Amino acid sequence: MALVMAGIGLRRLLERQMIKRKRTPIEYAVLATIGCFVAAIIKYPNRAILTNPRPDLKALGRDAPGYPLIGNLTDILFHREDPLDFLHKTFQEHGDVISITMPLLGRAIILNRPEFMEHIFKTNFDNYVKGDMFRWNLTDIFGRGIFVADREEWRFHRKTASNIFTTKLYRSLVEGAFKSSAEDFSTVLDRAIAIDKPVDLQDKFLKLTLDAFGKLTFGLEFKALLSEDGPNEFGDAFDFLNSAADSRMANPIWFITDRIIPGRWKKHWGCIGILDEYAAKAVRNRRAETPEQAAARTRDLLDHFINYKSEDGTMLTDRELRDVFVNFMIAGRDTTAQALTWQFYCLMANPRIMNNILHEIDTVLEGSTDKITYEVLMNELPYVKAVFHETLRLHTPVSKNVKQAVDDDILPDGTRVYKGEFIGYSNWCMGRNKAVWGIDAELFVPERWLASSDVPPGTPGGSGDSGLTANPATGRRVSPFGKFKPESQFKFIAFNAGPRLCLGMTFAQLEAMATTCILLQRYQFKLTPGHPEPMVKGSITLPMKEALMTIVTKRTDGPVRASPAAAAVGGDGGSVHLSQREE
Numbered sequence: 001m002a003l004v005m006a007g008i009g010l011r012r013l014l015e016r017q018m019i020k021r022k023r024t025p026i027e028y029a030v031l032a033t034i035g036c037f038v039a040a041i042i043k044y045p046n047r048a049i050l051t052n053p054r055p056d057l058k059a060l061g062r063d064a065p066g067y068p069l070i071g072n073l074t075d076i077l078f079h080r081e082d083p084l085d086f087l088h089k090t091f092q093e094h095g096d097v098i099s100i101t102m103p104l105l106g107r108a109i110i111l112n113r114p115e116f117m118e119h120i121f122k123t124n125f126d127n128y129v130k131g132d133m134f135r136w137n138l139t140d141i142f143g144r145g146i147f148v149a150d151r152e153e154w155r156f157h158r159k160t161a162s163n164i165f166t167t168k169l170y171r172s173l174v175e176g177a178f179k180s181s182a183e184d185f186s187t188v189l190d191r192a193i194a195i196d197k198p199v200d201l202q203d204k205f206l207k208l209t210l211d212a213f214g215k216l217t218f219g220l221e222f223k224a225l226l227s228e229d230g231p232n233e234f235g236d237a238f239d240f241l242n243s244a245a246d247s248r249m250a251n252p253i254w255f256i257t258d259r260i261i262p263g264r265w266k267k268h269w270g271c272i273g274i275l276d277e278y279a280a281k282a283v284r285n286r287r288a289e290t291p292e293q294a295a296a297r298t299r300d301l302l303d304h305f306i307n308y309k310s311e312d313g314t315m316l317t318d319r320e321l322r323d324v325f326v327n328f329m330i331a332g333r334d335t336t337a338q339a340l341t342w343q344f345y346c347l348m349a350n351p352r353i354m355n356n357i358l359h360e361i362d363t364v365l366e367g368s369t370d371k372i373t374y375e376v377l378m379n380e381l382p383y384v385k386a387v388f389h390e391t392l393r394l395h396t397p398v399s400k401n402v403k404q405a406v407d408d409d410i411l412p413d414g415t416r417v418y419k420g421e422f423i424g425y426s427n428w429c430m431g432r433n434k435a436v437w438g439i440d441a442e443l444f445v446p447e448r449w450l451a452s453s454d455v456p457p458g459t460p461g462g463s464g465d466s467g468l469t470a471n472p473a474t475g476r477r478v479s480p481f482g483k484f485k486p487e488s489q490f491k492f493i494a495f496n497a498g499p500r501l502c503l504g505m506t507f508a509q510l511e512a513m514a515t516t517c518i519l520l521q522r523y524q525f526k527l528t529p530g531h532p533e534p535m536v537k538g539s540i541t542l543p544m545k546e547a548l549m550t551i552v553t554k555r556t557d558g559p560v561r562a563s564p565a566a567a568a569v570g571g572d573g574g575s576v577h578l579s580q581r582e583e
């Protein structure tokens with residue numbers, strides 16, 4: 001209708017003009033272009049070009065749903081420095097289902113409630129895929145690896161990789177690799193203490209997980225941690241590509257802008273070249289191994305993929321192995337390092353919680369690293385586990401995500417989704433949603449992850465006591481903090497949920513908890529005076545924008561500290577908002 005009216009108007013205008021004089025072809029072309037433009041504005045008055053009207057959906061951020069032809073492009077560009085805060089405020093203002101339109105990308109419906117997550121992650125899992133747009137944005141970095149794969153391709157990656165994540169592996173990781181990387185970390189901290197120098201914990205945790213993950217899964221010795229401030233070309237290339245991947249999601253013409261910005265395209269491909277080289281090295285080393293060398297070490301992720309044979313006997317090519325390498329390095333390195341970084345920040349900013357975690361570690365482990373085993377980490381340190389989960393609730397390393405609808409669908413609240421539309425969600429925003437987590441959703445309260453203690457308060461080992469009771473089954477001292485209380489996957493989506501639940505969830509938890517226990521047994525951590533509240537840097541994961549500068553000293557108070565601070569189980573107990581931390 002709009003097009004017809006604009007056409008009639010344009011024709012009348014041209015007829016009137018033609019009476020005066022004859023127009024040149026260029027003038028006709030200009031007039032036709034203006035006409036089409038006006039018609040398009042009339043047709044798409046408040047949404048991106050080529051999107052369908054959806055009066056049933058709430059708009060993003062203001063009363064008008066968007067601008068003509070560009071929809072919400074300006075909202076996204078304007079908030080590219082603080083997209084998570086912006087989205088969080090928008091949800092608070094407009095409810096838990098909002099919608100945006102973007103030119104060339106189309107419409108995204110962004111959801112913020114567990115029942116929606118259950119629907120897209122499980123109930124109608126097959127209808128929500130990564131999709132072609134996601135792959136088009138990320139294929140030069142991720143190749144055809146698990147993160148961009150759908151359907152059969154995804155099933156293959158998932159099945160092959162699942163084989164390595166066994167309890168046997170976890171036991172050996174805790175006893176060996178995780179403890180030995182914490183020893184390297186201690187060496188670095190001792191050096192800093194000796195010269196009285198603050199440490200950037202973010203940088204060190206990234207190096208720790210790079211070393212551990214590179215060695216454990218691909219047999220690569222990065223030695224990034226011990227080389228201290230030396231060049232870290234792999235880490236730098238990774239960081240650059242993570243940011244590039246993130247900015248593409250909000251920039252529908254990245255393939256033009258990336259080529260125009262001086263030096264960017266070259267740097268992009270230079271970084272991809274570095275990743276390719278490391279992957280090739282890992283594969284080359286492995287192919288050159290003798291059977292005796294192979295037998296002398298534990299089977300790792302690369303072994304599973306390199307030895308894989310399809311039914312017709314085909315094996316993976318070097319290019320396919322490269323994609324496995326890149327996808328798993330991104331999954332395993334940055335996420336756990338960032339979880340540890342945010343966790344140490346939260347502990348340093350909340351002395352009451354720091355005191356409680358030290359109390360539990362000292363009580364259960366009695367100052368010994370030998371007592372850190374798979375079983376103890378999984379079952380006997382509920383407060384350490386609660387601190388890790390609470391960190392992920394508020395500072396989830398995978399903070400936002402998108403899926404595409406294969407077919408029309410109806411969400412649990414009756415909202416319609418049409419084929420090709422995108423579904424967005426933010427783990428970061430849902431972790432702060434008061435309707436989901438209660439009025440203290442924005443506070444750091446590990447106690448929300450604890451069930452009441454079995455031990456009545458006041459008895460030895462109960463909360464409020466120094467915890468000297470032994471568990472009759474194990475002979476070990478019990479934590480005074482009761483039991484860890486897990487949440488539903490669809491409420492706590494830091495690790496995704498349903499069939500695509502993070503494969504490294506237990507791996508990450510054990511690595512983070514073992515590292516935390518060993519470091520807190522030995523050192524005291526304090527933010528440097530006047531340290532600002534950390535900001536988030538744009539990336540597909542959640543790095544801090546600036547370094548986490550920390551003063552580290554050796555612990556002098558020894559194991560088994562004073563009683564836990566008030567409200568060990570349940571309640572706020574004096575937790576501070578992250579922006580009002582105790583100095």
Ligand code: HEM
Pocket residue numbers: 146147158161328331332333335336339392396397398401493494495496499500501502503504505507508
């Ligand atoms: C705190 C640390 C971690 C967090 C918060 C985390 C979170 C996530 C999330 C949200 C996803 C879904 C991503 C998507 O579909 O786009 C995911 C997938 C995945 N993660 Fe993790 N992850 C962590 C650590 C790890 C580690 C250490 C490994 C490997 C050892 C790992 C391996 C994977 C893999 C292979 C997938 C793809 C699963 C699939 O698509 O079937 N993750 N992770």
